[in-house]
Amino acid sequence: MPMTAREAARLTRKLGGRFVRHGGSHDIYANAAGEEFPIPRHPGDLSPKVEQSIKEKLGLR
Secondary structure, eight states, X not given: OOOBHHHHXXXXXXXXXXXXEEOSSEEEEEOTTOXXXXXXXXXXXXXXXXXXXXXXXXXXX
């Protein structure tokens, strides 16, 4: 099941990450280790590649 941007942000916070700042069309989050990564801020599901990238930054893959 594809992940939405809201679900990605919620998962990031659940795993010890934090919100850093707003970008143009993305929000910037940091994982528990402090490594920053963008989460797109748009409606609908994330593409599979973006979802995979976020999960890798969170240490889930």
